[in-house]
Amino acid sequence: MQRIEAANKQALERILGADPILIDVIPASEAIPTLTENRILHAGPPLNWDQMCGPMRGAVCGIAVFEGWARSLDEAANFSAEGAFEFLPNHHFDAVGPMTGLTTIGQPVMVVENQTMGNRAYCAINEGLGKVMRFGGNDHEVLARLRWLRDEFGPAFGRALRHLGGLPLKNLVARGLTMGDEMHQRNVACTGLTLRALAPAFAETVRDRGELSKALAFIGNNDQFFLNIAMAMGKSIMDPVRNIEAASIVTAMSRNGTDFGIRVSGTGDSWFTAPVEMPEGLYFPGFTEADANPDMGDSTIVETVGLGGFAMGAAPAVAGFVGAGEPSSAVDFTRKMSDITVGENPEWSIPGLNYLGVPTGIDIRLVVETGIVPTINTGIAHKEPGIGQVGAGVVNAPMHCFEKALIAFAEGVGIT
Amino acid sequence: MTDTVITEVRKSLYLDSVVLMRMSRAITQIDGVFEAAMMMGTPANIEIMTDAGLLDDVGRTATGGDLVIGIRAADKISANAALDAASTQLEKPQVEKRGNKEWHPKTLRTAIKEAPNSNLALISVAGQFAVSEARKAIRRGLNVMIFSDNVSLLDEVELKREAKKLDRLIMGPDCGTAIINGVPLAFSNVVPRGSIGIVGASGTGMQEVASLIGQYGGGISHAVGVGGRDLRTEVGGISTLMAIDALDSDPNTDKIVVISKPPSSEVGSKVLQRIGESSKTSVICFIGGRKLAMPVNATQVFTLKDTACTVMDVSHSDAEPVLPTGFDNGGRLIKGLFSGGTLCAEAQVLLQQGKNAVYSNIPVANSLSMAEGGQGHVLLDLGDDQYTKGKPHPMIDPSGRNELILSAVQDRSWGAILLDVVIGFGAHRDPAGLLVDLLNENEFNDAPQVFASVTGTEDDPQVRSRQVKKLAQAGIIVAPTNADAARWALSFVERSV
Amino acid sequence: MKKTKINEFLDAPLTVINIGLETFADELEEQGVPVVHLDWAPPARGNPKLAALLSKLGA
Numbered sequence A: 001m002q003r004i005e006a007a008n009k010q011a012l013e014r015i016l017g018a019d020p021i022l023i024d025v026i027p028a029s030e031a032i033p034t035l036t037e038n039r040i041l042h043a044g045p046p047l048n049w050d051q052m053c054g055p056m057r058g059a060v061c062g063i064a065v066f067e068g069w070a071r072s073l074d075e076a077a078n079f080s081a082e083g084a085f086e087f088l089p090n091h092h093f094d095a096v097g098p099m100t101g102l103t104t105i106g107q108p109v110m111v112v113e114n115q116t117m118g119n120r121a122y123c124a125i126n127e128g129l130g131k132v133m134r135f136g137g138n139d140h141e142v143l144a145r146l147r148w149l150r151d152e153f154g155p156a157f158g159r160a161l162r163h164l165g166g167l168p169l170k171n172l173v174a175r176g177l178t179m180g181d182e183m184h185q186r187n188v189a190c191t192g193l194t195l196r197a198l199a200p201a202f203a204e205t206v207r208d209r210g211e212l213s214k215a216l217a218f219i220g221n222n223d224q225f226f227l228n229i230a231m232a233m234g235k236s237i238m239d240p241v242r243n244i245e246a247a248s249i250v251t252a253m254s255r256n257g258t259d260f261g262i263r264v265s266g267t268g269d270s271w272f273t274a275p276v277e278m279p280e281g282l283y284f285p286g287f288t289e290a291d292a293n294p295d296m297g298d299s300t301i302v303e304t305v306g307l308g309g310f311a312m313g314a315a316p317a318v319a320g321f322v323g324a325g326e327p328s329s330a331v332d333f334t335r336k337m338s339d340i341t342v343g344e345n346p347e348w349s350i351p352g353l354n355y356l357g358v359p360t361g362i363d364i365r366l367v368v369e370t371g372i373v374p375t376i377n378t379g380i381a382h383k384e385p386g387i388g389q390v391g392a393g394v395v396n397a398p399m400h401c402f403e404k405a406l407i408a409f410a411e412g413v414g415i416t
Numbered sequence B: 001m002t003d004t005v006i007t008e009v010r011k012s013l014y015l016d017s018v019v020l021m022r023m024s025r026a027i028t029q030i031d032g033v034f035e036a037a038m039m040m041g042t043p044a045n046i047e048i049m050t051d052a053g054l055l056d057d058v059g060r061t062a063t064g065g066d067l068v069i070g071i072r073a074a075d076k077i078s079a080n081a082a083l084d085a086a087s088t089q090l091e092k093p094q095v096e097k098r099g100n101k102e103w104h105p106k107t108l109r110t111a112i113k114e115a116p117n118s119n120l121a122l123i124s125v126a127g128q129f130a131v132s133e134a135r136k137a138i139r140r141g142l143n144v145m146i147f148s149d150n151v152s153l154l155d156e157v158e159l160k161r162e163a164k165k166l167d168r169l170i171m172g173p174d175c176g177t178a179i180i181n182g183v184p185l186a187f188s189n190v191v192p193r194g195s196i197g198i199v200g201a202s203g204t205g206m207q208e209v210a211s212l213i214g215q216y217g218g219g220i221s222h223a224v225g226v227g228g229r230d231l232r233t234e235v236g237g238i239s240t241l242m243a244i245d246a247l248d249s250d251p252n253t254d255k256i257v258v259i260s261k262p263p264s265s266e267v268g269s270k271v272l273q274r275i276g277e278s279s280k281t282s283v284i285c286f287i288g289g290r291k292l293a294m295p296v297n298a299t300q301v302f303t304l305k306d307t308a309c310t311v312m313d314v315s316h317s318d319a320e321p322v323l324p325t326g327f328d329n330g331g332r333l334i335k336g337l338f339s340g341g342t343l344c345a346e347a348q349v350l351l352q353q354g355k356n357a358v359y360s361n362i363p364v365a366n367s368l369s370m371a372e373g374g375q376g377h378v379l380l381d382l383g384d385d386q387y388t389k390g391k392p393h394p395m396i397d398p399s400g401r402n403e404l405i406l407s408a409v410q411d412r413s414w415g416a417i418l419l420d421v422v423i424g425f426g427a428h429r430d431p432a433g434l435l436v437d438l439l440n441e442n443e444f445n446d447a448p449q450v451f452a453s454v455t456g457t458e459d460d461p462q463v464r465s466r467q468v469k470k471l472a473q474a475g476i477i478v479a480p481t482n483a484d485a486a487r488w489a490l491s492f493v494e495r496s497v
Numbered sequence C: 001m002k003k004t005k006i007n008e009f010l011d012a013p014l015t016v017i018n019i020g021l022e023t024f025a026d027e028l029e030e031q032g033v034p035v036v037h038l039d040w041a042p043p044a045r046g047n048p049k050l051a052a053l054l055s056k057l058g059a
Helices: A002-017 A054-066 A073-082 A140-164 A170-178 A188-205 A209-220 A225-241 A308-314 A327-337 A364-370 A399-412 B017-028 B043-051 B076-091 B108-114 B127-139 B153-165 B203-215 B238-248 B265-276 B304-312 B341-351 B399-409 B431-440 B464-473 B482-493 C005-011 C022-030 C048-057
Strands: A020-027 A039-042 A086-089 A108-114 A119-124 A250-256 A259-264 A272-275 A280-283 A341-350 A356-362 A375-381 A389-396 B004-010 B033-040 B067-073 B120-123 B143-146 B177-180 B183-186 B193-200 B220-225 B255-260 B281-286 B298-301 B333-338 B358-360 B377-381 B414-422 B449-455 B477-479 C016-019 C035-037
Touching: A002 A225, A002 A341, A002 A356, A020 A140, A020 A225, A039 A054, A054 A073, A054 A140, A108 A140, A108 A225, A119 A225, A140 A188, A140 A209, A170 A188, A170 A225, A170 A308, A170 A341, A188 A209, A188 A225, A225 A250, A259 A399, A272 A399, A280 A375, A280 B017, A308 A327, A308 A341, A308 A356, A308 A375, A327 A341, A327 A356, A327 A375, A356 A364, A364 A399, A364 C048, A399 C048, B004 B076, B017 B033, B017 B076, B033 B043, B033 B076, B043 B067, B067 B076, B108 B127, B108 C016, B120 B127, B120 B183, B127 B143, B127 B153, B153 B238, B177 B203, B183 C022, B193 B203, B193 B238, B203 B220, B203 B255, B203 B304, B203 B341, B203 B414, B203 B449, B220 B238, B238 B255, B238 B265, B238 C005, B255 B265, B255 B304, B265 B281, B265 B298, B281 B304, B298 B304, B304 B341, B304 B482, B333 B341, B333 B399, B333 B482, B341 B358, B341 B377, B341 B414, B341 B482, B399 B414, B399 B431, B414 B431, B414 B482, B431 B464, B449 B464, B449 B482, B464 B477, B477 B482, C016 C022, C022 C035
Parallel strands: A039 A086, B120 B143, B120 C016, B193 B220, B193 B255, B255 B281, B281 B298, B333 B377, B333 B414, B358 B377, B414 B449, B449 B477, C016 C035
Antiparallel strands: A020 A108, A108 A119, A250 A259, A259 A272, A280 A389, A341 A356, A375 A389, B004 B067, B033 B067, B177 B183, B177 B220
16 A cells, blocks of 8 residues: 555654754643643553552552642542542653653653654653652652652753753764663663763752752662653654554554553554553562563653664663573564564664664554564563562563554555 | 571672673572572662662672672571572673574565565465465565465466566466576575576476486576466466576577476467577477477477487487396386376376376376276376375475385385485485385385486485485485386386296 | 566576575575575464455555
8 A cells, every 4th residue: 555655654754853852841730731730641541540550559649649639648549539530641641651650730841842843742750760659659758759859850950951952862862872771771871971961051050069969969870860851752753643644653652550552643542452461571689570560651652763672782781681581682672673663763773783773663564464562671560559660671562452453544544 | 487698798899780680580599598689789779688688787888889699598508509609600701692593584574674685585385375475575576486385376377467567587386496596496406507598387397307407417597487387378378488588588598498287278389489489499398298389499308308318419318227137026017106296297108108007196198097097007296285285295204205105115016116206405305315214124025126216416415326326225226317217117017027 | 689677687696585494595595595584474473354454554
């Protein structure tokens, strides 16, 4: 079908032509005017309180207390069950969030603008490792950190970015790929590059030396700080690819801890979902598979733009997370993904693959034809709320999403 | 009883966290160890290890640049064993073995990206899938050889028509043999390069002719397979005509050989007309067919051996058989068990010159079908569908045919057993050895005499002379060609006693 | 005689994509012929309905 090829070509051009810049950090209420009181945006396709997994519920309770919508976690749980809150996907509001991925009015969000298309995408600031809300953490320490992000770090980060005139992300990611990052499980290099770029601006704009030191240390001590930036970048790149008629390219992949969902350019804003799979990986001491929560988060947006599992070849150490995977097998993961993508990104190339560009533009036809599903690098949350990350590994997108999407897509182009 | 906890801090030793997690998992599997971890001593990690009950006070002094080993075990012995294991792991350089499976592309599209110069797709997947892969291949500019059978005639016609429009060659379906630019593909032999071009609708026929041309001192420019049904009316000889066009304009080809089962008369005359338009001389072998009017530059022959002799201009030196004397089991009929269909057909043509009727599962003109019943020679093509359903072809795995040979040798109603042994790429690496071993395991009385020939060359992986020697040492009479083997067997059973 | 596209094929060094029996690829490799072996599987994991849809969608 000639028009599918043409549409996919256009989709790929939009992906490759994107110019994402991290420009600001602003309150979510300002970034997303339709985000009102008692609205809670979550990761993944739509779901309600009854369907939510443990960590998602834990995070919901925590954020309700944080926003002052409930006095205690118990009260927040009761309110949730009574329907006091409206649960909506981040993806419907130009936003993304890792793991539980909650976005509410009081949180600061990072703003990435795709200057080619003029659209913006938002993501909250990464809280750090250990017990954090994105893994369902909701104790005092978690909420205190969120307040500091809202009141101190977020505004300072925004000032620094404005002072700098924005942080262009495309080249930064390109450099990160040559330094061993794949932008999902490993963001060490990009976090360092971000800190290097931002430190002078922070120094110019934060008066108090203690606050300055704390802000810089917060970035520097969190190897995953860049993840949320990469996610907002991914969202800003993929949103303009939505709704291209007859394009069979995946525009979003996302999980809510219960279901895995994808959206496809030619089928508009419909989600095609299937039960999410369990990640396979390595666990922190004291934890096993039995503690693991099913896969979760909007972070799969990075795979959607050709990073994460698709860029595994750039990050051989990460390949070790797969069951019996050897670091030398990392390039095979990337090459395997080239079987299901329509092109490569020449600006994001991988040294270990002779500078092959990352496989870009997942075509649902190729996924269904080859039986190869996208490989996703992911963190593993404890299934009980409030405990946090217990491991990291790799998970497959469920084939059923792609099969459902293919049938709907075919109908959309008049083929049954 | 309380658990034993051992902690060790290695100052300023950095290892990647994934490497450490993998090591930790290995140590945890030691008997008596409840939990073990090796981590860099960052505050977050110290907290995790403390929570897991893996750290003593020493461990908590570690900093982010130190590597911390924490072990909780049932007793001191297990804990120390784990610590030793941890130390060994740390001191041993990480020798990662290569992933056991290297990456292969999954689709034609990706394969072409991998090898943009690709010019041929060699397809041997099940017939129902072969067509769509072939279609993709020609649309992406490749030529195609389809080894697979079970492709419908309609699919073949549509595929070849599209290929013709796209100026791409389809060899097949059911094409076992081709030698392109000196490269033997699938079931083919290592034959010297030379000036004879072959177009063939029959695999083993091409193998026999190409090998004999080699033996007679000649060589092959290209041997283009077209698939067994190309000369049927429905297909119209599309691939055959394209191949003849190409060989006609190929400066390295001086003579053209066409080998096929008898074509439909309509397609046959089209092909002969095209041959007549060429300035090159041709040899035409429609095996089992009638005599046809030939263009002036073409000679018609009726056996594979004559094809090779005629195109090489060598005399029809019918080697005289060295027949065993002094014993007679009384059998006057021949049982032929063939792995090559065209070799079976050629043998039928020769046995038809004898006194008895010839029966076959693939009867040529003047042979009888097995279904008709009656007494006569029986020549079976064991590569035919009815014998290969769900089993490997006898050229790949001769064991099934060998069983049939074994029981035929024990059957005194046969005077002679007639065999082909086809070697070359694709074929079993020692078919003669396998057969001889089986025959040597058994003792026979009054067994029929076995006659065989070896289709192939000295340069084939199996080496023709070695295969011949093995057969001869087992008392099998080995003729220089398939035709000679048939002729010898016939004169053996018809000898005056 | 005018040379055809098929002559271009016959004259060029052979580079093969092998779809099916791996021994064919191994034997070509043995002879030093460039060959890419496909890790082939029936399209759509053998689901005929989806495979038919895919062929119409031109994947």
